[in-house]
Amino acid sequence: MAVLLGFIGCGHMGGAMALRLAEAGYPLIICDPDASRTAPLTAKGAVAVATPRDVADRAEIVFACLPSQKISRDVAYGTNGVINGKAVRIYIEASTIGQPTISEIAGKLAAADIAVLDMPVSGGPSWAREGKLTTILSGAPDAREAVAPVLSRLAGRTIVVGDKPGLGQVAKIVNNALSLTAMMITSEAMVAGVKAGVDADALIEVINAGTGRNTASVDKFPKSVLPRKFAYGGPIGIGLKDMELYIRLGREMQASTPVGEKVAEMWPLITDAIGAQSDLTAMVRYFEKIAGVEVRGRQPSEPTK
Numbered sequence: 001m002a003v004l005l006g007f008i009g010c011g012h013m014g015g016a017m018a019l020r021l022a023e024a025g026y027p028l029i030i031c032d033p034d035a036s037r038t039a040p041l042t043a044k045g046a047v048a049v050a051t052p053r054d055v056a057d058r059a060e061i062v063f064a065c066l067p068s069q070k071i072s073r074d075v076a077y078g079t080n081g082v083i084n085g086k087a088v089r090i091y092i093e094a095s096t097i098g099q100p101t102i103s104e105i106a107g108k109l110a111a112a113d114i115a116v117l118d119m120p121v122s123g124g125p126s127w128a129r130e131g132k133l134t135t136i137l138s139g140a141p142d143a144r145e146a147v148a149p150v151l152s153r154l155a156g157r158t159i160v161v162g163d164k165p166g167l168g169q170v171a172k173i174v175n176n177a178l179s180l181t182a183m184m185i186t187s188e189a190m191v192a193g194v195k196a197g198v199d200a201d202a203l204i205e206v207i208n209a210g211t212g213r214n215t216a217s218v219d220k221f222p223k224s225v226l227p228r229k230f231a232y233g234g235p236i237g238i239g240l241k242d243m244e245l246y247i248r249l250g251r252e253m254q255a256s257t258p259v260g261e262k263v264a265e266m267w268p269l270i271t272d273a274i275g276a277q278s279d280l281t282a283m284v285r286y287f288e289k290i291a292g293v294e295v296r297g298r299q300p301s302e303p304t305k
Helices: 012-023 035-042 052-056 069-077 099-110 125-130 141-154 167-195 200-209 215-225 238-252 258-274 280-291
Strands: 005-008 028-031 061-064 090-093 115-118 133-138 155-162
Touching (some): 005 012, 005 052, 012 035, 012 061, 012 125, 028 035, 028 052, 052 061, 061 069, 069 099, 090 099, 090 141, 099 115, 115 133, 115 141, 133 141, 133 167, 141 155, 167 200, 167 238, 167 258, 167 280, 215 280, 238 258, 258 280
Parallel strands (some): 005 061, 061 090, 090 115, 133 155
């Protein structure tokens, strides 16, 4: 029989990850304050409960995928938090919350004999649903070994970056800074090229065949921008936190981050212009409005009758 898992936070990423686990045959105890997020999972047999503590009372392995540092702290060791659960032995933090926060959570839960694995993920909700995520894992080797079978069903690849919670956060924050910067500069550059008269599909083909190739040009533009779907799966507002964490990391490590600081400066301007809940790929509309063009792919031809 598959091990009983807990999952706290069923939003864009958390919901997709939990759905992947449910479809892999794992029984789930789930918690999210928004019933519309838990409904697709209860339809698959998951049991929704009211608090994180209720999850931890029943599941030995509990995942959390949450939107902010404060919520992560409350869920981990608040009054109705995981720390007070009767069954939980391993807590897997899949949120992007930074090294200091995960270290604090790990320290508090260790006092309750709960091992913490730091496991941010790389890849959007569509990757999560397809089991193609990359999980970035740090924490005690015995805890990592215990959850390995579950992670093999959740993700296409797991990369261990260390034995201490927090190192996973560092790797994820660096990755996110690169990914978000790629989306911004690709949007800017594509608009400039289209404004100059190059066909959008041809321009993407050139970029992806050359040295400008990146995650935005390979994945986000063909799937979401060129067909004008703007439904890649995550809101642009999330980038505000991610870039803030990157700049904070640079300052804490006394590393120079002038490029990241410029991206972080631009992010709230673009977010305010298009709306924080707009899909990340809708960022291109900010640059399109200034230039007066659209980065639109060619419509597929009608089938011959």
